Amino acid sequence: MxxxxxxxxxxxxxxxxxxxxxxxxxxxxxxxxxxxxxxxxxxxxxxxxxxxxxxxxxxxxxxxxxxxxxxxxxxxxxxxxxxxxxxxxxxxxxxxxxxxxxxxxxxxxxxxxxxxxxxxxxxxxxxxxxxxxxxxxxxxxxxxxxxxxxxxxxxxxxxxxxxxxxxRHNRMVLFVVTGCALLVIAVGVAGQLFSGWAIRPAVAALEQQEILLADTAHDLRTPVAALRALAETALANPTQRTELLPRTVHLAGRMGSIIDGLLVRARLAAGVERLAVQPVWLDQLVSTVVEETPTDGAQVTVTTAPTKVDVDPELVQRAIGNLLDNALRHGRRPGDAAVVHITVAGGRVMVADHGPGIDASMAQENFDRFSSGGGSSGLGLSIVRWVAQAHGGMLRVYNAEEGGAIFELVLPSDD
Structure with a gap:
């Protein structure tokens, strides 16, 4: 709209x-x-x-x-x-x-x-x-x-x-009138096309700006409300401050991560983020991300095959981290620990979870935001999609036959 x-x-x-x-x-x-x-x-x-x-x-x-x-x-x-x-x-x-x-x-x-x-x-x-x-x-x-x-x-x-x-004069007049009419039509069509081409970057920038503002408001609303609630509880109950302080720090970190992700997405969309492309072993990068990500009791398994890709390692690391974080947060059954399996081969990273799956109507690549059955805001997946497209790849989202969602990040491979 x-x-x-x-x-x-x-x-x-x-x-x-x-x-x-x-x-x-x-x-x-x-x-x-x-x-x-x-x-x-x-x-x-x-x-x-x-x-x-x-x-x-x-x-x-x-x-x-x-x-x-x-x-x-x-x-x-x-x-x-x-x-x-x-x-x-x-x-x-x-x-x-x-x-x-x-x-x-x-x-x-x-x-x-x-x-x-x-x-x-x-x-x-x-x-x-x-x-x-x-x-x-x-x-x-x-x-x-x-x-x-x-x-x-x-x-x-x-x-x-x-x-x-x-x-002869009448034929000349008819020729001039016809030529002028065709010229006016051509100028109108050309003006419409070239003006559309000229303002397309401005329209895209405006739309991206408004999407960014909407995303910021959407994704910060819940943690800001929770942070306020924690602060009000701490003020009303001084004896609980020790217990509430770690939760407050965690929420502040989450808000910082959301803002950081929004800025990355905005820079990618505006074309100001330059890719520092270099040869990267994708299997090693994924293993590093998994090792550095707290699982909070979730079961994460990784199956890899040597895969070399030419990518910006920092952006791809963020994209894989977002996929893993999304699976850990929303890829679980109520009351159960998350079960996530990651497969790396041929320039593809597949992240499968055992959650409720995704809404099929929202799993198309041309959507700016994604929504999972577990209530994901979709910002992290949107960033993954932007990173994939910036490298000439794609993000595929679909449900597994046995249940759960599968997110497949496809990157150009040297294999």
Missing amino acids: SSPTTNRLRRRRRWLVLLFTALTAAGSMVFGWLAAHLDAQVGEQRLDGELRRVTSTVTRLIQYDGTFITAFVSEDELNTRCPQFAILPGGTERFTGYFSQQQCVPLDPAVLAGLAAEAVRTGRLLSGYVRGGGGELVRVGAEPFRDSRGQYLGAVVAAVDAGPERA
Whole structure:
């Protein structure tokens, strides 16, 4: 279950991803609009260039010496090619208009005449869009021409079908929109993935911190309560202080061991505990741990085979000590002394007890804490699991067929 702190961190991550994606979307929209606008201008300039080529050439071919002469115009190849053109009067001097032989798009002559009159009136090149006879979008350009006296007589009006250019522009706009949409989606997905990857260590650290605090409170509650009870009893009954003092010292030592174990686990989880790996005879290490551990009347047997492993001896010694301590504390029947058997072979340490066994639902490796039928807090076993994983091994927990629990610590072996 996620804590409120980690949930807030994840919410902030989502808001940051949304903000980053929104900024990318806004930037993509601006870029798309600019690209479409520039492409439209380039398309119009391309069409106007074709029209200008026609109108400028035709105006040079026109002759006027009191009579309008189009002989050279009719002989030029432009007369039979697109864009089509027309020579129309637009000033006070009237003459019969001339239309090129090739009709590329149907146009209303009245529209062309109006463009010619406007070009003559303004004295400059005009361009724009009109609709053809069939509703086609047509780009037109009108260039006025003068007589020998410098007076405007009329204008050359050229027209070209703008449909292909508009279709090309629409395809370009669709490509840009699709590309921007895919970019925004990719940025959102990448932001979600990379932000998750970036905050994963922080989330893990927060979760480990909260687990550590919960473990500390859980595992210290009972000994602290017992220590307080002993202190209150000693205060109320001075004659029992001699009897209560050893128990108080024992509880204080147990609390120190719990705190030490919690710190080791926290350092392992945070990755700040560096392994001092060296070749170690695992069978000898286990035998040493058993010899140094008070059994309090319990029966402990050890069966070993020479096994060499590359591990941090201090951490592995702590892990084996935790397994043995767990078996001595909780691996017994009510009223009976604990019976523990340890087997070492092939990089494996198996600790079997004759207790009530373990809850199968809590015996999975992916649980941070373990719980035994005897009421173990699970902290010691959790540390064992962390030590095993730090060495590339594992901790297996299962019940024996004849009863009791078996804890199997597996470490990489040189065998």
